[in-house]
Amino acid sequence: MPYVQVPKDLTKVKTKVAFNLTKRQLICFSLAIAVAAPTYFLTRDTLGNMPAMLLVIVVAIPFFLAAMYEKNGMPFEKVVKMVIKSRFIRPKIRKYQTENVYEYAVRQENLNKEVNRIVSEE
16 A cells, blocks of 8 residues: 655645745746856857856856755855854954943942032032
8 A cells, every 4th residue: 555754844845836846946947047048158159168068057056056955944045144144254253251230230339429429528
């Protein structure tokens, strides 16, 4: 008797739109074709067949990565954004700083004493 396996975690199941591809994959593959085809036909005569094909691969790879790559439930652009932030924007060595509330209370108490001293002198 044939049976179909049903995944236990249904949050990872994605709806397929056409050709067993998700909407995101369809859009990214369409953009890859829209960019790669003109690149090949416009550079084939000047560069030659093999370099034009390599250029098409280089041009189309970001679209394929955006369509297919996913890590920890995050799409490619979010992963790239996090890597850029962690490597280039945020400081490499983070200082451990605590906020000492007691220090603020002592400072406020000293200010209150000074104000009382000034008022009592007048």
